[in-house]
Amino acid sequence: MKPITLTDQNFEEEVLKSDLPVVIDLWAAWCGPCKMIAPIIEELAEEYEGKFKVGKLDVDENQQTAIKYGVRSIPTVLIFKDGEVKDTIIGAVPKSVFVSKMEAI
Numbered sequence: 001m002k003p004i005t006l007t008d009q010n011f012e013e014e015v016l017k018s019d020l021p022v023v024i025d026l027w028a029a030w031c032g033p034c035k036m037i038a039p040i041i042e043e044l045a046e047e048y049e050g051k052f053k054v055g056k057l058d059v060d061e062n063q064q065t066a067i068k069y070g071v072r073s074i075p076t077v078l079i080f081k082d083g084e085v086k087d088t089i090i091g092a093v094p095k096s097v098f099v100s101k102m103e104a105i
Helices: 011-016 032-047 063-068 095-103
Strands: 004-006 022-027 053-058 076-081 084-090
Touching: 004 011, 011 022, 011 053, 022 032, 032 053, 032 095, 076 095, 084 095
Parallel strands: 004 053, 022 053
Antiparallel strands: 022 076, 076 084
């Protein structure tokens, strides 16, 4: 299972209306730390299939969503449940940080 590609257009349907909690990696192609966590995001998509929806949102192409959630630096990972942000992780952090925050949801 690969992370789903999120956009300003599909955000409401894929994230806000999701039955599952959603982990979103807000990233950009030019961002070095974003590239560092990309393999972790892919692993989480596989390991949590059926428990979490995992997606990636390119902030350069989807600025409305990034602005709406006050994203000032990337990578920013938002964890949603029931249409609300439950946790935020900023920067390149170890996989264990993502796992502990996801398990707490």
